[in-house]
Amino acid sequence: MTGAGYDLAVIGGGAAGALVAMHCLARDPGMRIAIIEPRATLARGVAYSTTRDEHLLNVTADRMGWHAAMQGDFVAWLQAVDGEAAADVGHDFMPRRRFGDYLAARLAEAAASGAVVHVHARAVACEDGGRTVVLASGERLHAAACVLATGNASRPLPLSVPAEIAARVCEAWDLAAIAAIPADARVAIVGTGLSMVDIVLALRGQGHRGPVIALSRHALLPLPHEPTHMALDVDIDALAALPLRARMRRLRALATAATAAGLPWQGVMQALRPHGVRLWQSLSPADQARFLRHVVRGWDVHRHRIAPQVVEALEAMRADGQLRVEAARLAAITTDGDGVALHAVAQGGKPARHWQVDRVVNATGIQSRFPVADDALQASLLAAGLARPGPFGLGVDVDGDGALRDRDGSAAAALFAIGSLRIGAEWESIAVPDLRLQAARIAARLRPAARSS
Ligand SMILES: Cc1cc2nc3c(=O)[nH]c(=O)nc-3n(C[C@H](O)[C@H](O)[C@H](O)COP(=O)(O)OP(=O)(O)OC[C@H]3O[C@@H](n4cnc5c(N)ncnc54)[C@H](O)[C@@H]3O)c2cc1C
Structure with missing residues (x-):
C-alpha cells in the first residue's frame, strides 16, 4: 500500500486533515488520498475524541458545517440522525463528540468510492519537496502533494517533575488519566484556559469530591458567549x-x-x-x-469564549468552594510525603505560596513554537530546509494558501500546512471556521497539480 502513488498525502487525520480530504474530494471525487494518522479513527484528533457529553463545542452548531457555504450542514446532519430531538439546536453548543461523529460520517460519505486510505502510522520525515513521506516503520509513501495537518501539541509543564511523583502528574488531553483521578484527590490544574475548563467539567461529571485548584500567572478565565451571537457594526x-x-x-x-x-x-x-x-x-x-x-x-x-452553561457550572463549583482559581507563578514541583507540593514565587506584593495536592494536571495549552521538541517530522522538515519557523518562531512560514516556505523563503509547489502550524503567519488558524477556509484554498490550489499519474 505504501509503495503506491497517491494524489495527496495528508499527515494527521484530525479535523483539519479530514477537512482537507473532504474539500479535495468535493472538487475531484476521483482523487486518491492517503491520510496518515496513528489514531484508530479519523476526523476526531485531540478536540473531538472526547467521549464526555459535558465537553461542549465553543462555537454554536449552526456555524460548524464542514464547508463555509454549508455552515448549517452540522445541524442538518444532527436532524437527520436525531430527528425531532434536534429540531432546534442551531444556537446550541453541542457535545464535541457529536461533531467528531458528524465529520467522520461526512468524510466516510465523501470517501465512499474508496478514494481515501487511512494509513495507521506516524510520519517522521518528508523528502522530495513533500512528495515522499517517510513513516516511523521506515516505509515510504509517495504522493503528488502533501498537506501537514499535524495539529495541536500540548505545551510541556514549565517545571521539571521528580521521577517519584511523575505518575501523579498527567496531561489535560489524556482522558484516561483524568478518568482515573480518585474522587477524593486534591487536584491542582496548571493553567486556567479552555483545557482547564475541560478537566473541571470532566471531574464534575465523574462525581469528583476533592478540592480543585486552578493556577496561572494571571488567573484569567475564558469569558462566556452571549446567547444571541449578534455581531455589532465595526469598521x-x-x-x-x-x-x-x-x-x-x-x-x-x-x-x-x-x-x-x-x-x-x-x-x-x-x-x-x-x-x-x-x-x-x-x-x-x-x-x-x-x-x-x-x-x-x-x-x-x-x-475564545465558552458556553454560558459551562460558565455557570464553573461558578457553582467556585461558589461552593470546591474550585479555587489562583494567580501564581510556579517555581517548582516537589515530593511531599505521599503527595505533591507546588511552590509559587512571591508576586505583586504577595508572599511565596505552597499547595499540597495528590494530582497535578498540565493544562498549559498548545505548544506553537516550531519545531516542537521530540517531533521527528518537524525536526526533519527543518533540517531538510523544507520549512522555516514562522514569525516569532510560531509555527511554520507559509504563503497565503498555506504552501510552506523553504529555508530560502520560496513557496513549495507540493507541500502545504493547515491549522495550528500556521499560527505565526495567520494567528486565527485553529478553529473549524478557519480550518475549512484553509482547506478550501489548499484544495483549489492543488487541483491542477495533484494527480500522480
Ligand atoms: C480541547 C479542545 C477543544 C476545542 N474546541 C473547539 C470548538 O469547540 N470549536 C472549534 O472550532 N475549535 C475547537 N478547538 C480547536 C481545534 O484545535 C480545532 O477545531 C481542530 O480540532 C484542530 O484539528 P487539527 O486536525 O488541526 O488538530 P488535532 O486535533 O491536534 O489533530 C492532529 C492529528 O494529527 C496527528 N499527528 C500529529 N503528528 C503526526 C505525525 N507526525 N504523523 C501522523 N499523524 C500525526 C495526531 O495524531 C492528531 O490526530 C478545540 C481544541 C481543543 C484542543
Whole structure:
C-alpha cells in the first residue's frame, strides 16, 4: 500500500486533515488520498475524541458545517440522525463528540468510492519537496502533494517533575488519566484556559469530591458567549489601519459603548471574528511582538469564549468552594510525603505560596513554537530546509494558501500546512471556521497539480 502513488498525502487525520480530504474530494471525487494518522479513527484528533457529553463545542452548531457555504450542514446532519430531538439546536453548543461523529460520517460519505486510505502510522520525515513521506516503520509513501495537518501539541509543564511523583502528574488531553483521578484527590490544574475548563467539567461529571485548584500567572478565565451571537457594526478597515495601542483603545471604547447601549460587548469580538487573519497581518512586526508580550492573555479570554452553561457550572463549583482559581507563578514541583507540593514565587506584593495536592494536571495549552521538541517530522522538515519557523518562531512560514516556505523563503509547489502550524503567519488558524477556509484554498490550489499519474 505504501509503495503506491497517491494524489495527496495528508499527515494527521484530525479535523483539519479530514477537512482537507473532504474539500479535495468535493472538487475531484476521483482523487486518491492517503491520510496518515496513528489514531484508530479519523476526523476526531485531540478536540473531538472526547467521549464526555459535558465537553461542549465553543462555537454554536449552526456555524460548524464542514464547508463555509454549508455552515448549517452540522445541524442538518444532527436532524437527520436525531430527528425531532434536534429540531432546534442551531444556537446550541453541542457535545464535541457529536461533531467528531458528524465529520467522520461526512468524510466516510465523501470517501465512499474508496478514494481515501487511512494509513495507521506516524510520519517522521518528508523528502522530495513533500512528495515522499517517510513513516516511523521506515516505509515510504509517495504522493503528488502533501498537506501537514499535524495539529495541536500540548505545551510541556514549565517545571521539571521528580521521577517519584511523575505518575501523579498527567496531561489535560489524556482522558484516561483524568478518568482515573480518585474522587477524593486534591487536584491542582496548571493553567486556567479552555483545557482547564475541560478537566473541571470532566471531574464534575465523574462525581469528583476533592478540592480543585486552578493556577496561572494571571488567573484569567475564558469569558462566556452571549446567547444571541449578534455581531455589532465595526469598521474593520478603520481598525486595521490603526497601530496596536490605538486599536485596543478603539475596541475597548466600542465594547464600553455597546454595554452602555444595552448591547453585549461580545458583539464586538463577534464582528472581528471573520477578519482575524487580516487584523493580525495588518499589525507591524513590532506591534505583533507587543501583542504577544502584553495583550495575548487578555485577548484569548475575550476571543475564545465558552458556553454560558459551562460558565455557570464553573461558578457553582467556585461558589461552593470546591474550585479555587489562583494567580501564581510556579517555581517548582516537589515530593511531599505521599503527595505533591507546588511552590509559587512571591508576586505583586504577595508572599511565596505552597499547595499540597495528590494530582497535578498540565493544562498549559498548545505548544506553537516550531519545531516542537521530540517531533521527528518537524525536526526533519527543518533540517531538510523544507520549512522555516514562522514569525516569532510560531509555527511554520507559509504563503497565503498555506504552501510552506523553504529555508530560502520560496513557496513549495507540493507541500502545504493547515491549522495550528500556521499560527505565526495567520494567528486565527485553529478553529473549524478557519480550518475549512484553509482547506478550501489548499484544495483549489492543488487541483491542477495533484494527480500522480
Ligand atoms: C480541547 C479542545 C477543544 C476545542 N474546541 C473547539 C470548538 O469547540 N470549536 C472549534 O472550532 N475549535 C475547537 N478547538 C480547536 C481545534 O484545535 C480545532 O477545531 C481542530 O480540532 C484542530 O484539528 P487539527 O486536525 O488541526 O488538530 P488535532 O486535533 O491536534 O489533530 C492532529 C492529528 O494529527 C496527528 N499527528 C500529529 N503528528 C503526526 C505525525 N507526525 N504523523 C501522523 N499523524 C500525526 C495526531 O495524531 C492528531 O490526530 C478545540 C481544541 C481543543 C484542543
